[in-house]
Amino acid sequence: MFDHVEINVSDLEASRRFYEQALAPLGYEVSLVSPTFIELAAAGRGDFGLVLRDPVSAAVHVAFEARDRATVDAFHQAALAAGGRDNGPPGPRPGYGDHYYAAFVLGPDGHNVEAVTKRPED
Numbered sequence: 001m002f003d004h005v006e007i008n009v010s011d012l013e014a015s016r017r018f019y020e021q022a023l024a025p026l027g028y029e030v031s032l033v034s035p036t037f038i039e040l041a042a043a044g045r046g047d048f049g050l051v052l053r054d055p056v057s058a059a060v061h062v063a064f065e066a067r068d069r070a071t072v073d074a075f076h077q078a079a080l081a082a083g084g085r086d087n088g089p090p091g092p093r094p095g096y097g098d099h100y101y102a103a104f105v106l107g108p109d110g111h112n113v114e115a116v117t118k119r120p121e122d
Helices: 012-026 069-081
Strands: 005-009 029-034 037-042 045-052 061-065 085-092 101-106 112-117
Touching: 005 012, 012 029, 012 037, 012 045, 012 061, 012 069, 012 112, 069 085, 069 101, 069 112
Parallel strands: 005 045, 061 112
Antiparallel strands: 029 037, 037 045, 085 101, 101 112
16 A cells, blocks of 8 residues: 655646646645645545656556546546546446446646546446
């Protein structure tokens, strides 16, 4: 189990706007801000950070757990509205597991951001 994940970004404010809006449906909000770092937290855990760093490392894939399929759908809509690029619309991914339902969006620096639920459909 990980404690936190930090990704390198080239524009801290642009990344803040994107991730703050994209992750809101998952319960995340900004919890700490410094000139080179922004922490986002959900359920009292500051487990996702944005670090202003040059050069930005190769794109990473980060998957966030969603409560249900509607939340995955809401994440995808919010991320696109925040300027993300679609990298896989919401839907079942049977190759990943029996109940795997996910959506993928590329953020400002090309990081592949996923929301996923593995709960069976109601």
